[in-house]
Amino acid sequence: MAASASIIRVMGEEVLDSRGNPTVQVTVVLEDGSLASATVPSGASTGGAEAVELRDGDRRRYGGKGVLNAVRHVNEVIGPALAGLLADDQWRIDAVLIELDGTDLKRRLGANATLGVSLACARAAAQACRLPLFRYLGGDEAHILPTPMLNVLDGGIHGNGGPDLQEFMFVPLGAPTFREALRYGVESYHAMRDLLAERRSATHVGDEGGFVPGLPSNGAALDLMMQAIERAGYRPGEDIALALDFAATSLWHDGRYRLEREGRSLSAQEMAGLCREWGERYPLVSIEDPLMDDDWDGYAELTRELGERMQIAGDDLFVSNRSFLVKGIAQRCCNCVVIKPNQVGTVTETLNTARMALAAGYACMVAHRSGETEDTSIADLAVALNCGQLKAGAPARGERVAKYNRLLTIEASLGEGADYAGRAAFPRTR
Amino acid sequence: MSNHATIDTILADEILDSRGNPTVEVTVTLGNGITASAAVPSGASTGEFEAVELRDGDPRRYGGKGVLRAVGHVNEEIAWALTGMRADDQRLVDEKLIEVDGSGNKAVLGANAILGASLACAKAGAMESGLPLFRYLGGTNAHLLPVPMFNVLNGGKHGHGGPDVQEFKLVPLGAPTFREALRYGAETYHALGAVLADAGAATNVGDEGGYVPQLASNAEAMEFILRAIERAGYRPGEDIAIGIDPAASSFYADGRYHLSRDNRVLTSAEMIAYWADWVSRYPLVSLEDPLADNDWEGFAALTRELGARVQIVGDDLFVTNRKFLQRGIDERCCNSILVKLNQIGTVTETLDTAQLAFSAGYTCLVSHRSGETEDTSIADLAVALGCGQIKAGAPARGERVAKYNRLLAIESMLGDDARFAGRAAFRQLRRN
Numbered sequence: 018m019a020a021s022a023s024i025i026r027v028m029g030e031e032v033l034d035s036r037g038n039p040t041v042q043v044t045v046v047l048e049d050g051s052l053a054s055a056t057v058p059s060g061a062s063t064g065g066a067e068a069v070e071l072r073d074g075d076r077r078r079y080g081g082k083g084v085l086n087a088v089r090h091v092n093e094v095i096g097p098a099l100a101g102l103l104a105d106d107q108w109r110i111d112a113v114l115i116e117l118d119g120t121d122l123k124r125r126l127g128a129n130a131t132l133g134v135s136l137a138c139a140r141a142a143a144q145a146c147r148l149p150l151f152r153y154l155g156g157d158e159a160h161i162l163p164t165p166m167l168n169v170l171d172g173g174i175h176g177n178g179g180p181d182l183q184e185f186m187f188v189p190l191g192a193p194t195f196r197e198a199l200r201y202g203v204e205s206y207h208a209m210r211d212l213l214a215e216r217r218s219a220t221h222v223g224d225e226g227g228f229v230p231g232l233p234s235n236g237a238a239l240d241l242m243m244q245a246i247e248r249a250g251y252r253p254g255e256d257i258a259l260a261l262d263f264a265a266t267s268l269w270h271d272g273r274y275r276l277e278r279e280g281r282s283l284s285a286q287e288m289a290g291l292c293r294e295w296g297e298r299y300p301l302v303s304i305e306d307p308l309m310d311d312d313w314d315g316y317a318e319l320t321r322e323l324g325e326r327m328q329i330a331g332d333d334l335f336v337s338n339r340s341f342l343v344k345g346i347a348q349r350c351c352n353c354v355v356i357k358p359n360q361v362g363t364v365t366e367t368l369n370t371a372r373m374a375l376a377a378g379y380a381c382m383v384a385h386r387s388g389e390t391e392d393t394s395i396a397d398l399a400v401a402l403n404c405g406q407l408k409a410g411a412p413a414r415g416e417r418v419a420k421y422n423r424l425l426t427i428e429a430s431l432g433e434g435a436d437y438a439g440r441a442a443f444p445r446t447r
Numbered sequence: 448m449s450n451h452a453t454i455d456t457i458l459a460d461e462i463l464d465s466r467g468n469p470t471v472e473v474t475v476t477l478g479n480g481i482t483a484s485a486a487v488p489s490g491a492s493t494g495e496f497e498a499v500e501l502r503d504g505d506p507r508r509y510g511g512k513g514v515l516r517a518v519g520h521v522n523e524e525i526a527w528a529l530t531g532m533r534a535d536d537q538r539l540v541d542e543k544l545i546e547v548d549g550s551g552n553k554a555v556l557g558a559n560a561i562l563g564a565s566l567a568c569a570k571a572g573a574m575e576s577g578l579p580l581f582r583y584l585g586g587t588n589a590h591l592l593p594v595p596m597f598n599v600l601n602g603g604k605h606g607h608g609g610p611d612v613q614e615f616k617l618v619p620l621g622a623p624t625f626r627e628a629l630r631y632g633a634e635t636y637h638a639l640g641a642v643l644a645d646a647g648a649a650t651n652v653g654d655e656g657g658y659v660p661q662l663a664s665n666a667e668a669m670e671f672i673l674r675a676i677e678r679a680g681y682r683p684g685e686d687i688a689i690g691i692d693p694a695a696s697s698f699y700a701d702g703r704y705h706l707s708r709d710n711r712v713l714t715s716a717e718m719i720a721y722w723a724d725w726v727s728r729y730p731l732v733s734l735e736d737p738l739a740d741n742d743w744e745g746f747a748a749l750t751r752e753l754g755a756r757v758q759i760v761g762d763d764l765f766v767t768n769r770k771f772l773q774r775g776i777d778e779r780c781c782n783s784i785l786v787k788l789n790q791i792g793t794v795t796e797t798l799d800t801a802q803l804a805f806s807a808g809y810t811c812l813v814s815h816r817s818g819e820t821e822d823t824s825i826a827d828l829a830v831a832l833g834c835g836q837i838k839a840g841a842p843a844r845g846e847r848v849a850k851y852n853r854l855l856a857i858e859s860m861l862g863d864d865a866r867f868a869g870r871a872a873f874r875q876l877r878r879n
Contacts, residue, residue, distance in 0.1 A: 429460065
């Protein structure tokens with residue numbers, strides 16, 4: 018690598034995310050003229066122990082959701098502290114961010130400020146090194162295109178009026194390449210739209226691009242997924258499998274999991290039973306957050322019972338945080354970690370969590386948030402980690418499609434060197 | 448300008464748009480290594496006379512909507528024709544594209560192939576000059592930030608189950624800057640979400656990010672919007688006005704306008720009276736495609752009656768085509784034209800159409816399509832034209848927000864030189 022460039026300017030700005038809420042965009046300029054920006058996503062379903070997204074709370078602007086304080090922290094606190102540092106010293110940059118903040122959950126500067134800076138530095142350095150971001154972050158070995166997990170039905174708090182469970186996903190693991198996987202997914206997504214239109218159900222979309230039909234039960238949603246796959250000409254299980262995100266913390270009422278659509282409430286054991294039953298009836302390869310985010314014992318039991326048959330992904334449980342993951346590994350909770358950079362707030366910490374998970378035999382699923390932007394870093398991150406799984410919403414809505422389009426570009430740029438993860442991303446279902 | 452780099456390679460790819468339909472992305476590389484990409488949008492409500500978007504028609508891929516043929520045309524015919532040309536010779540590049548196509552409506556190569564190449568060349572030319580796209584296209588005087596028209600409530604083809612009128616738009620013309628206009632719009636959009644949720648209506652969104660409630664009548668949609676403006680703390684008409692796009696061709700059949708939500712069937716004259724009533728009842732500043740695209744006489748009558756009070760925009764009527772616009776000017780139909788790059792297919796022709804409109808005293812409203820991508824060229828185009836108006840959907844969905852975020856960046860970049868068009872964008876308001 019040629020003499021690496023140092024940081025000369027760091028600028029924050031308030032822009033809007035895909036829900037029309039303010040978010041932070043950071044632009045970093047290096048002495049060699051490299052200039053790169055990153056924009057931070059925002060979740061609606063946030064785990065209690067996530068790094069803190071700093072909002073102004075000034076009701077006169079954006080109903081309190083403005084991010085001018087976080088932007089000011091970028092311009093006035095972080096910028097001066099990073100000036101002169103080498104942009105490719107990501108570890109050091111992130112250490113400075115953590116130290117400047119000084120709290121456990123980035124409460125002071127805001128994880129939206131720190132992540133924006135951390136990511137923009139990574140991008141600028143990648144540019145200075147003339148490497149695509151995935152190669153810069155992941156090194157020479159980064160070549161595995163992830164199996165996309167495409168959200169086709171939105172429910173819970175992401176889809177007003179839809180099913181109880183938050184996400185119903187197509188997983189086109191039987192495709193030969195990412196490009197074909199995307200096509201499988203899109204065609205099935207459009208087949209779902211046609212099915213819904215025939216049933217006179219609305220085909221408008223939720224925050225992540227999935228349809229939000231009113232259905233009598235969550236099982237009916239799964240049946241509809243199977244029909245859509247077949248209608249598009251694919252074989253459920255062989256070509257396209259299914260995945261679910263329960264977001265069970267939001268189902269928790271009075272000590273039980275309430276499935277409002279079905280008019281019943283389940284205990285933790287009954288939830289495990291439901292997962293097992295669905296695992297037998299449907300080609301289900303991954304279930305995410307099937308239990309409350311503090312039910313470690315329940316997770317250990319569920320993992321004992323189902324962990325050899327399907328992927329059990331922890332999102333709210335781990336919030337991409339190493340210390341929770343350490344606990345999860347010790348207690349054998351889940352066998353997959355959902356990786357979201359804004360849950361921890363720096364690139365280095367995100368990579369550390371993922372590396373630890375992979376080393377412990379856990380799978381990693383890189384994920385978007387419900388409030389996204391045109392920033393495509395998570396697509397690069399998934400390839401950098403070679404982890405084989407990315408969930409970035411439906412193949413609709415520009416902020417979702419941008420990630421998939423980025424993967425098309427990465428696959429094309431890798432040429433013969435590209436490998437599509439496909440079924441291998443889900444070793445537990447082989 | 449000396450030693451300008453020439454076009455070295457042109458490479459297209461099939462990517463997806465915001466509806467998950469394939470579209471064309473073109474990347475141009477110049478001899479000095481500069482590369483720029485452009486992605487092409489796609490409309491659902493397409494005027495009959497638009498330039499042709501080439502789709503494969505192969506039912507085995509994307510239900511026939513693949514664009515591999517258009518991609519092939521870029522990689523072969525277009526690449527052969529443009530390699531070696533200077534990227535900053537936009538006019539020559541576009542003339543060459545039109546010549547190679549040879550069909551008059553871009554049916555041979557596809558307007559999606561042609562526009563991708565045309566836009567990518569413009570972006571590469573801008574990069575080579577070291578200028579932002581809006582300055583490169585619009586010159587040193589490009590400094591006017593457009594009033595955004597936020598489509599917050601969808602009906603018609605874009606939102607099945609909603610009102611007949613396709614778009615109800617918030618027009619924050621009373622804001623002091625674009626940044627504030629965006630805030631007015633976003634807050635009101637969220638207030639509308641809350642108003643609809645209170646009324647028990649769903650708040651999932653249509654193709655352009657607007658809500659799509661089931662409503663009893665078209666007027667009820669208006670009432671919801673007025674309530675949302677007030678709930679967000681703004682004054683209807685003063686801070687935020689309203690624009691509508693009925694896309695009337697979509698409910699025109701057998702010489703009549705069929706308003707299914709209102710349970711009424713109207714003649715052209717009755718339709719005009721309907722809109723006249725709306726103009727007097729609501730703070731309406733812009734009326735787009737209020738009549739069907741072959742009802743030229745109706746448009747002339749409507750413009751005579753309402754043209755001094757409200758902006759009447761021709762979209763399906765003009766399809767960004769000079770020829771149709773000239774007819775409109777001659778017959779005094781409309782006083783504004785909707786400008787969509789992909790209706791005509793090249794940057795040069797788009798600028799030429801806008802030029803003709805300005806010289807005839809028409810306003811221009813730069814517009815997105817219902818199928819969009821993260822490409823933000825239209826934001827730059829609106830500033831380049833200095834036309835003062837853009838419609839790019841609700842302040843939601845990444846492909847829409849990207850355009851508004853780009854305008855935030857342009858406004859910051861211009862600093863003290865930036866001016867927000869505000870009320871002045873609407874000529875009819877100035878007269879009053």
